[in-house]
Amino acid sequence: xxxxxxxxxxxxxxxxxxxxxxxxxxxxxxxxxxxxxxxxxxxxxxxxxxxxxxxxxxxxxxxxxxxxxxxxxxxxxxxxxxxxxxxxxxxxxxxxxxxxxxxxxxxxxxxxxxxxxxxxxxxxxxxxxxxxxxxxxxxxxxxxxxxxxxxxxxxxxxxxxxxxxxxxxxxxxxxxxxxxxxxxxxxxxxxxxxxxxxxxxxxxxxxxxxxxxxxxxxxxxxxxxxxxxxxxxxxxxxxxxxxxxxxxxxxxxxxxxxxxxxxxxxxxxxxxxxxxxxxxxxxxxxxxxxxxxxxxxxxxxxxxxxxxxxxxxxxxxxxxxxxxxxxxxxxxxxxxxxxxxxxxxxxxxxxxxxxxxxxxxxxxxxxxxxxxxxxxxxxxxxxxxxxxxxxxxxxxxxxxxxxxxxxxxxxxxxxxxxxxxxxxxxxxxxxxxxxxxxxxxxxxxxxxxxxxxxxxxxxxxxxxxxxxxxxxxx
Numbered sequence: 001x002x003x004x005x006x007x008x009x010x011x012x013x014x015x016x017x018x019x020x021x022x023x024x025x026x027x028x029x030x031x032x033x034x035x036x037x038x039x040x041x042x043x044x045x046x047x048x049x050x051x052x053x054x055x056x057x058x059x060x061x062x063x064x065x066x067x068x069x070x071x072x073x074x075x076x077x078x079x080x081x082x083x084x085x086x087x088x089x090x091x092x093x094x095x096x097x098x099x100x101x102x103x104x105x106x107x108x109x110x111x112x113x114x115x116x117x118x119x120x121x122x123x124x125x126x127x128x129x130x131x132x133x134x135x136x137x138x139x140x141x142x143x144x145x146x147x148x149x150x151x152x153x154x155x156x157x158x159x160x161x162x163x164x165x166x167x168x169x170x171x172x173x174x175x176x177x178x179x180x181x182x183x184x185x186x187x188x189x190x191x192x193x194x195x196x197x198x199x200x201x202x203x204x205x206x207x208x209x210x211x212x213x214x215x216x217x218x219x220x221x222x223x224x225x226x227x228x229x230x231x232x233x234x235x236x237x238x239x240x241x242x243x244x245x246x247x248x249x250x251x252x253x254x255x256x257x258x259x260x261x262x263x264x265x266x267x268x269x270x271x272x273x274x275x276x277x278x279x280x281x282x283x284x285x286x287x288x289x290x291x292x293x294x295x296x297x298x299x300x301x302x303x304x305x306x307x308x309x310x311x312x313x314x315x316x317x318x319x320x321x322x323x324x325x326x327x328x329x330x331x332x333x334x335x336x337x338x339x340x341x342x343x344x345x346x347x348x349x350x351x352x353x354x355x356x357x358x359x360x361x362x363x364x365x366x367x368x369x370x371x372x373x374x375x376x377x378x379x380x381x382x383x384x385x386x387x388x389x390x391x392x393x394x395x396x397x398x399x400x401x402x403x404x405x406x407x408x409x410x411x412x413x414x415x416x417x418x419x420x421x422x423x424x425x426x427x428x429x430x431x432x433x434x435x436x437x438x439x440x441x442x443x444x445x446x447x448x449x450x451x452x453x454x455x456x457x458x459x460x461x462x463x464x465x466x467x468x469x470x471x472x473x474x
Contacts, residue, residue, distance in 0.1 A: 006256050015148040015329045018141070025198035026140045027152070032191055033092070034156045036099060036184070037072065040126055042164025044068070046121070047177040054177065057112025060454045062231030067116055068123035070223045073416050074334030075127020077216055077263065079135050080409040084209040088139070088202055088405075092132050099125030100188030105182035118181075124389050125188075127412065134408035137396060139202040141421040146396060147336070150389035151329040158322035158385060162315040207402045208261070217265040219413075222248035223420055230423035234435060238428045245421070265403040266409050275407070277465045278395050279414050284462040285344065285384050286418025288351055291426045291455040292317045294447070295358070295377065297435075301444045302365040303373075316374060320381030321388075336394075337471035340387030348459025349382030350376050351452050359448035361441055387466070395471070422455075429454050 018027045044064055052058050077093070082091055102122030109115035137149050171180035223243040229241035253269045256262055267273030271280075292314060299310040328339045357373040364370035392411055399407035433450035434443035 015151055015326065017145060018148055018152060019400065023141065023145075025194075026136070026200075027149075029092070029191065029195055029198050030133040030136055030140070030149075031152060031156060033063070033095070033126075034133045034153045035160065036187075036191075037126035038157045038160030039164045039167065039399045040122065040184070041068070042160060043171075043180060045166040046165045046168025047172045047180050050172045050175055050177045051115065052112075054175070055109065055111055057115075057217040060112045060116060062228065063116050064119055066224065066227040066231060067120040067395055068126075069227050069416060069420055070220055071120045071123030072130070072215070073223050073333065073413050074128030074220060075124040075129075076131035076409045076412040076416070077219075078124075078128055078409075080206075080210070080406040081211050081216075081263075085204055087204055088132060088135055089195060089255070091128060092136075092199055093192045095125045095128035095132065096188045096192035096195060097125070099129065100185050100192070101125075101182070103181045103184040103188060107178045107185070122387065127416075130428040131409040131412045134392065134396065135410050136199070136202075137407050137408070138404060139200060143397075147332070147393045148329055148390050150392040153323045154325040154385055154388040154392075158318040158320075158325065158381065161318035165311060206405060210261045212256070212259065212261045212263040215259070218248045218252040218255070219263070220320040221245075222252070222415065226420045226424045230420065230427055232427075233431065238424060238431065242421075242428060243426050245424075250467045262406070265399045265407040268407075268410060274469065275395060275398055277468055278391055278398075279410060281462050281469070282388075282391055282414050282464045283418040283421075284458045284465070285347060285388075285426065286415055287422035288347055288370035288455055288459045288462070289317070289380065289384050290419050290422025291351060291451055292377070292380065293423060294426060294430055294451060295354075298358045298444060298448050299364070299373075302358065302361055302441065302448065303370070305310040305364055305370075313370075313374060314377065316378045317381035320378040320383075322381075324382040324385030325389060329389065333391065334471040336387075337469055340390050340469055341466040343383045343386030343388070344459065345383070346379055346386065348456050348463055350380040350383060351459055352456040354380075354452040355449055358452070359445050361445065385464060426451060426455065 017023065037257075048064055050062060052061055074184070079091060100121070102118045103270055105118030105433070106115050106119060107118075109118055116420065134150075137146050141149050168180065171177055225241045225245040225248065229238045229245070232238060232241075252263075255363055256264060256269045264279075265275060267275045268279055270276050295314045295317075296307070296310040298306060299305040299313060328336075331339050353376045354373070357376055360370055364373070395407055395411060396404065420467055429451045430447040433447040435447040436443065
């Protein structure tokens with residue numbers, strides 16, 4: 001087995017150590033995989049109207065995102081459930097090629113059904129690449145750098161929320177949506193070729209490689225239901241789909257508890273186990289954060305902000321996530337535990353604070369009027385970024401060695417689930433509160449009030465969970 005030596009004393013190393021000559025190749029490969037998944041999640045949402053105008057398929061519009069998300073979850077699961085003897089490097093090469101094939105299918109798609117197949121393939125490959133980043137951490141970096149690597153991946157997701165729509169906007173403006181997919185093909189091929197040489201060939205140290213088929217089917221069905229719920233307008237249908245997805249997830253958890261063939265690492269479905277509380281904290285934080293998808297609408301409808309400016313203002317959530325990730329990267333031990341608690345409190349407080357700042361009909365025509373909302377949006381993302389890397393590091397650190405791949409894949413899976421459930425739940429709340437009926441100013445005020453009041457409640461759960469997380473030794 002060839003691997004990158006982890007012998008240097010790096011307790012005081014900064015995040016820039018990840019870009020040292022010895023670690024740079026692997027950092028670029030793993031960071032590149034996360035970047036593809038994160039950016040592509042947002043690019044297609046921006047160019048989707050151009051796609052429909054060109055090849056039709058408006059009735060299938062929502063499935064462009066739904067299939068990508070569901071396939072991405074399956075891709076992250078594949079990292080942990082791959083056949084025995086297939087190493088992480090081989091999976092990386094395969095994932096990059098699969099992503100490239102999916103991108104090519106999207107680029108040449110003559111009809112919407114063909115494009116949807118490409119999106120599913122693309123999502124599957126990118127989901128594997130994202131899961132591999134966490135799976136490789138323990139093999140690539142010395143343990144003191146695990147937190148820094150997790151910080152980098154968190155920062156990438158934050159940057160992607162700005163970079164993705166920006167890139168998508170550039171391609172959409174020139175009706176060059178096919179080129180937006182086509183340009184990814186040589187990138188994927190280069191990553192596949194480079195992965196063979198730049199990533200170490202690490203041993204497969206898993207013991208149980210049986211596939212938990214029932215749990216996977218239940219989880220994927222739940223993801224599909226909740227993703228569809230997030231894209232339809234009818235409030236009753238949304239509620240039914242979310243309820244069905246909750247039942248499916250609950251059933252999956254009950255089976256996971258009793259089954260000898262597990263999808264998740266040991267203890268992940270037992271609240272008394274610390275690793276379960278770590279995953280649940282990640283899930284609830286992502287669920288709360290996803291309520292930001294309606295901020296641009298409220299800015300435009302209630303405060304007279306232009307679409308372009310509202311897009312840049314909501315990007316402050318991502319900027320806060322990124323800055324906080326770097327700010328807290330050097331924390332360890334008690335500092336890291338405090339960062340997780342503080343982050344949960346800050347995100348929850350900022351979400352609730354959007355009520356007085358957004359649920360008004362005040363024009364944002366002066367700095368004094370929009371500054372409080374801007375600061376609150378920034379702090380919302382800052383809270384997530386403050387503790388995110390430490391949650392990831394703790395999961396990798398306490399999972400059983402033979403279940404590290406399961407633990408790593410479950411991080412990406414939990415993040416996707418939180419986002420999917422958050423988007424769907426936010427849709428139910430705003431539609432039920434009057435966003436579409438009576439709509440307009442009155443509907444917007446009611447929707448904003450109820451959305452950020454109710455979405456702060458899961459944040460309180462995250463705070464309670466964070467208080468149970470014990471500090472690790474520095």
